[in-house]
Amino acid sequence: MSVFEGLQYQEPDEFNDIRKKLSEDSNCRKIDVSAGVYRDENGKPYLLKAISQAEDILHDAKRDHDYNFCLGIPEFLNAAATIALGEKLVKEKKVASCQTIGGTGACHLGATLLSSFCNFRKFYIGTPAWPNYFPLIKQAGGEVIKYNYYNSEKKEVDFTSILNALESAPRNSIFILQLCCHNPTGTDLSQEQWDILTSKMKQKEIVPFVDGAYQGLASGDLEKDALPIQNMISKDMEFLFCQSFSKSLGLYGERVGCLHVVTSDAKKAEIVADSLRFIFRSECSSAPAFGALLTSSISKNPNLRAQWKEDLEGISHRLQQVRRDVHYFLTEKYKTPGNWDHVLTQKGLFWFSGLTREQSKTLIDNLHVYLPLNGRVNVAGLNKKNTEEFCTLIDYVVRNVN
Ligand SMILES: Cc1ncc(COP(=O)(O)O)c(C=O)c1O
Structure with missing residues (x-):
């Protein structure tokens, strides 16, 4: 009898499976619009110029490899908090920050803090959502309550549904909200909607848990993308911000993230930091x-910093250009049935195309195009060489597959 007798297979990871299929496909014209990673005009992983220059500096500095503090490297914590929250709040010491293993680690640490240490367990998640929230919250001891985030008919945020969820949520519930470039819908709350939601949350004593995995990729400007954060700060709210530098600095494999917990005063920030250190x-x-x-x-x-700004603007502009190209091919050149304006209005890496599961499956199984079955397209996988072909294949499935 084995210790592992009772183990059951867990839910498969769709992206792992797509990655495997993709690597087994020898067709040189295959198109990968699956995982949420930025690719350059040549379809390659992109090394930001700012990172390349910082690597040279770091290499010359000949550093050691000692252990770091549990909470993280102090100068990183300060930099990360300033990028997310602004200098003023950091100077007031109203934030407890802990360096984490990417944005995923920040979400997990935040959920553990609230659920196991503060006894706040109800996590409201708008769907469709980043799939990792669900197991992550469960493992942290939380309970997930789902509501509808996206109106797929109108291709916009289902604001009534969000307000209803907020209305019915008991005090001390937690709302997970994505800052920008919503994964998977590419459809973000407007500043006005943020303002309404944060006022209601404050009034109802609900905790905002903001996931900022794509800060900088919506507008190309880190500060502009973080305006909802400033909105909460201006209302003196307590909230959590889960930060990732995977996308904004292209540091996917280096696992750079940070959890920031904004508290009502410096004394509370101190005790929160102590709990984060402990966890x-x-x-x-x-x-x-x-x-x-x-x-x-x-x-x-x-x-x-100036180079990073330029890099982010370049990324954001390229994504917008790809969106314009897709729109042109589908609407003007191929006159593909349907309305494709949402490819222009959605933000960041993702275009929630509206393709059906069958259409997506046909693209994967027969046409060498790789995407998740919910029809989410990572537009960064497209470029001048493959966008037209991609659009002809979309046109084909729209006309021939239900
Ligand atoms: C919405 C969202 N949150 C968090 C993350 C986690 O980012 P990281 O790779 O830094 O762990 C991702 C990654 O794709 C994401 O899409």
């Missing part, structure tokens, strides 16, 4: 240094 010590002891040092060295160097 992180038992889970990971301390987070990896390399990507965090790159991030802080960019943040403190005005030239590298």
Whole structure:
């Protein structure tokens, strides 16, 4: 009898399976619009110029490889908090920050803090959502309550449904909201909608849990994308912000993230930081240094900051150009049945195309186009060489598959 007798297979990971199929497909014209990663005009992973320059500086500095503090590298924490929340709040010391293993680690740490240490367990999640929230909240001891985030007919945020969920939520519930470039719908709350929601949350004593995995990719401007955060700060709200530098600095594999807990005063921030230290010590002891040092060295160097700004603007402009190209081919050149305006209005990496499961499946199984079955397209996988072909294949499935 084995210790592992009772183990059952867990829910498969769709992206793992797509990745496997993709690697087994030898067709040189295959198109990958699946995972949420940025690709350059040549379809390759993109090394930001700011990162490349920071790597040179770090290499010359000949650093050691000692352990870091449980909460993280102090200069990284300061840089990360300033990027997310602004200088004023950081100076007031109303924030407890802990370096994490990417944005996923920040979400998990935040959920653990609320659920196991503060006894706040009800997590409201608008669907469709980033699929990892569900197991992550469950493992942290939370309970998930779903509501509808997206109106697929109108291709816009289902604001009535969000307000209804908020209305019915008991005090001390938690609302997970994505800051921008919503995964998977590419459809974000407007500033007015944020303002209404945050006022209601404050009034009802509901905790905002904001996931900022794509800060900087919506507008190309880190501060502009973080306006909803400033809205909550202006209302003196307590909230959590889960930060990731995977997308905004292209540091996917380096696992650079940070959890920021904004509290009503400096004394509370101190005790929250102590709890974060305690949790992180038992889970990971301390987070990896390399990507965090790159991030802080960019943040403190005005030239590298300017380069990062340029890099982000370049990414954001390319994504918008791809969206315009897709729109042109589908509407003007191929006159594909349907309305495709949402490819222009949605933001960031994702276009929630509205293709059916069968249409997506046909693209994967027969046409060498790889995407999740919910029809989410990562537009960064498209470029001048493959966009037209991609659109002809979309046109084909729209006309021939239900
Ligand atoms: C909405 C959302 N949140 C969090 C993350 C986690 O990011 P990271 O790769 O930094 O763990 C992702 C990654 O794709 C995401 O899409």
